[in-house]
Amino acid sequence: xxxxxxxxxxxxxxxxxxxxxxxxxxxxxxxxxxxxxxxxxxxxxxxxxxxxxxxxxxxxxxxxxxxxxxxxxxxxxxxxxxxxxxxxxxxxxxxxxxxxxxxxxxxxxxxxxxxxxxxxxxxxxxxxxxxxxxxxxxxxxxxxxxxxxxxxxxxxxxxxxxxxxxxxxxxxxxxxxxxxxxxxxxxxxxxxxxxxxxxxxxxxxxxxxxxxxxxxxxxxxxxxxxxxxxxxxxxxxxxxxxxxxxxxxxxxxxxxxxxxxxxxxxxxxxxxx
Numbered sequence: 001x002x003x004x005x006x007x008x009x010x011x012x013x014x015x016x017x018x019x020x021x022x023x024x025x026x027x028x029x030x031x032x033x034x035x036x037x038x039x040x041x042x043x044x045x046x047x048x049x050x051x052x053x054x055x056x057x058x059x060x061x062x063x064x065x066x067x068x069x070x071x072x073x074x075x076x077x078x079x080x081x082x083x084x085x086x087x088x089x090x091x092x093x094x095x096x097x098x099x100x101x102x103x104x105x106x107x108x109x110x111x112x113x114x115x116x117x118x119x120x121x122x123x124x125x126x127x128x129x130x131x132x133x134x135x136x137x138x139x140x141x142x143x144x145x146x147x148x149x150x151x152x153x154x155x156x157x158x159x160x161x162x163x164x165x166x167x168x169x170x171x172x173x174x175x176x177x178x179x180x181x182x183x184x185x186x187x188x189x190x191x192x193x194x195x196x197x198x199x200x201x202x203x204x205x206x207x208x209x210x211x212x213x214x215x216x217x218x219x220x221x222x223x224x225x226x227x228x229x230x231x232x233x234x235x236x237x238x239x240x241x242x243x244x245x246x247x248x249x250x251x252x253x254x255x256x257x258x259x260x261x262x263x264x265x266x267x268x269x270x271x272x273x
Contacts, residue, residue, distance in 0.1 A: 005130075114147070132226045190208070
């Protein structure tokens with residue numbers, strides 16, 4: 001069975017039928033994130049052309065930013081539609097359509113970046129599985145970068161129902177995106193609606209989803225069980241709101257039992273795209 005995150009990646013209009021408009025609606029700057037990743041890797045002695053997996057790459061904006069810095073960037077997403085956009089942006093990059101919770105590519109990377117994906121995992125088992133899967137793809141000297149919603153910041157931001165709206169102009173009309181979020185009992189409930197005005201007609205798509213933010217304690221606990229040690233937790237980078245965390249982790253030495261090497265033999269349910 002696919003994880004909640006993977007099912008949502010296929011069903012959510014923002015990721016599926018409106019993937020072509022994603023970059024028109026999500027415009028957070030890329031450079032602050034790529035600056036941070038590059039500086040952290042440099043400090044760890046990991047330099048370009050190091051191999052980096054962008055797990056949950058979306059349309060590939062951040063992966064492209066890392067590729068421009070010389071890293072050998074690979075793409076992974078559970079949304080086939082978003083991944084197609086990323087592949088068009090980075091046609092030379094290996095790409096994988098896969099569920100993060102069952103990921104086993106049979107290889108290890110110098111670094112893995114994962115932005116936003118872990119918020120969609122509601123079950124404890126899926127959260128643990130994702131942490132183990134990420135750890136499985138790291139070398140002893142690798143670095144893991146996570147961007148997640150933070151519990152307290154999310155509670156404060158959505159203390160009452162929060163509504164936002166964005167509109168993107170198109171050659172044949174415009175696209176308006178509405179989102180309403182409510183935080184209840186540790187979960188963020190969101191209702192989204194797209195309205196595509198074109199050639200005198202209006203196409204609409206609605207979707208309801210739930211996200212589960214992360215606390216720093218949970219990050220330490222789950223990553224620790226997966227054999228990872230957190231080296232840094234800081235506020236979100238390149239984010240316009242105060243409800244995100246950036247977590248940087250490395251493999252814990254005592255958990256490293258597998259002989260080093262890039263290729264470990266591939267046993268994967270994922271498929272190259």
